Amino acid sequence: MKLAVTIPDGVRRIIDTLGSNDFEAYLVGGCVRDGLLGRETNDWDITTNAKPDQVQGLFEKVILTGLQHGTVTVVLGDGHYEVTTYRIDVSYTDGRRPDEVQFTSALEDDLARRDFTVNAIAYDPRADRLCDPFGGQVDLRGRQIRAVGIPRDRLQEDGLRSFRAIRFACSLNFEIERTLSDALANTHESVKKVSIERIYIEVRKTLMSKQAGRGLTLLYESGLLSTGLPFLGPLKGSVVSRLAAVMDRIDTNWHSRFAAFIGLSDVKPDELCKALKVPNQIQMAVRKINSVLSWAVSQARPDICALLALVGRDYWRDGFALRSIIQSEDKPAIDAVVEIIEQNRLSNLPLYSRELAVSGHEIMDAVRIKPSKRVGLIMDTLLDSVWKGHVPNKKHELLVMSVAINSQMDAHT
Ligand code: ATP
Numbered sequence: 001m002k003l004a005v006t007i008p009d010g011v012r013r014i015i016d017t018l019g020s021n022d023f024e025a026y027l028v029g030g031c032v033r034d035g036l037l038g039r040e041t042n043d044w045d046i047t048t049n050a051k052p053d054q055v056q057g058l059f060e061k062v063i064l065t066g067l068q069h070g071t072v073t074v075v076l077g078d079g080h081y082e083v084t085t086y087r088i089d090v091s092y093t094d095g096r097r098p099d100e101v102q103f104t105s106a107l108e109d110d111l112a113r114r115d116f117t118v119n120a121i122a123y124d125p126r127a128d129r130l131c132d133p134f135g136g137q138v139d140l141r142g143r144q145i146r147a148v149g150i151p152r153d154r155l156q157e158d159g160l161r162s163f164r165a166i167r168f169a170c171s172l173n174f175e176i177e178r179t180l181s182d183a184l185a186n187t188h189e190s191v192k193k194v195s196i197e198r199i200y201i202e203v204r205k206t207l208m209s210k211q212a213g214r215g216l217t218l219l220y221e222s223g224l225l226s227t228g229l230p231f232l233g234p235l236k237g238s239v240v241s242r243l244a245a246v247m248d249r250i251d252t253n254w255h256s257r258f259a260a261f262i263g264l265s266d267v268k269p270d271e272l273c274k275a276l277k278v279p280n281q282i283q284m285a286v287r288k289i290n291s292v293l294s295w296a297v298s299q300a301r302p303d304i305c306a307l308l309a310l311v312g313r314d315y316w317r318d319g320f321a322l323r324s325i326i327q328s329e330d331k332p333a334i335d336a337v338v339e340i341i342e343q344n345r346l347s348n349l350p351l352y353s354r355e356l357a358v359s360g361h362e363i364m365d366a367v368r369i370k371p372s373k374r375v376g377l378i379m380d381t382l383l384d385s386v387w388k389g390h391v392p393n394k395k396h397e398l399l400v401m402s403v404a405i406n407s408q409m410d411a412h413t
């Protein structure tokens with residue numbers, strides 16, 4: 001097979017520099033796999049027999065944060081490139097991290113520690129030569145995710161690999177080789193030792209793939225979902241399969257897919273977000289999307305505007321789009337609401353009194369009142385009138401209306 005992508009100049013320069021100093025240097029992992037498949041990649045991992053300090057000595061600017069894994073990040077212009085010394089992973093007592101990194105001088109040893117055959121191919125761009133001791137190209141052609149070595153052993157060493165097998169199968173549209181697939185359900189002890197952050201990353205990549213529904217089904221049926229993310233609580237197969245059937249149609253933004261995913265659980269979304277340590281921004285987006293999912297559908301403009309005020313301008317579309325997919329019985333009503341919003345440009349209206357074309361001070365001047373609760377009440381009434389379409393959001397009109405509202409309030413007190 002041939003790599004069908006252009007290797008960036010920075011990557012070439014690093015490999016040439018290592019090579020002209022009598023070191024071996026190969027591209028490895030995702031970039032070779034994706035390159036052979038003709039897929040775009042932006043993650044260029046380089047592996048070499050040079051030790052980290054030797055790599056460091058050859059380049060002006062390096063970052064040493066990955067040193068415990070034998071990785072040096074070389075900085076060339078805007079690019080950051082990871083250069084990792086050939087290594088073997090010594091033993092796995094905690095089911096996740098190798099206890100110790102041991103360097104090796106043989107590329108094949110380094111490839112042998114890698115998870116799947118398609119991820120264990122190295123490419124030397126100078127000689128235009130592939131090193132593929134585990135039959136990775138055969139599996140790329142046959143579209144198989146196959147473990148390097150004995151599946152059960154490899155998954156027991158590191159529980160994250162079970163999630164990765166499903167993730168690669170779904171993002172590449174590959175099958176999981178039979179013995180590997182059988183082993184997925186039997187590696188729960190090692191899965192329990194994997195950090196939640198790493199599982200979250202793999203689950204996210206799976207659910208963002210083109211085969212998200214398949215991924216969800218595989219994660220559920222293998223039991224990995226309950227073992228890896230126990231705080232989801234008991235999940236119902238019928239609910240999972242209903243979501244799996246529509247998952248691929250949900251917009252490929254993570255907040256929408258994630259909101260749908262955690263909707264499987266009976267646990268409160270906020271609690272789940274905390275347990276899964278999701279970034280605050282996703283947590284906030286999920287909260288807003290959930291407001292749309294649980295909204296009592298109405299075609300009245302003030303009701304719609306009140307929802308927009310709650311959800312904000314960034315997420316209402318995603319919320320409605322998700323709702324019409326996962327609560328398909330509401331689709332006609334939701335489509336009608338979206339049309340009302342668009343035709344009347346409701347999201348351009350002021351959604352909060354601070355967005356009105358008059359300020360509290362201007363109202364106080366016009367109505368001749370002192371700062372008081374009344375000012376806020378007048379503004380709320382103005383906002384409601386704008387939402388109803390009774391007054392445009394224009395200063396003069398709003399001030400005239402303020403005077404009228406104030407007189408009415410006087411009349412009632
Ligand atoms: P992508 O970056 O497209 O998600 P990738 O294959 O580059 O895919 P990374 O997580 O970046 O995946 O890892 C780079 C390489 O390191 C993999 O291709 C694989 O060879 C190896 N690798 C990563 N994680 C593991 C693991 N848990 N066990 C064994 N090898 C691994």
Ligand code: MG
Binds near residue numbers: 029030031043
């Ligand atoms: Mg990668």
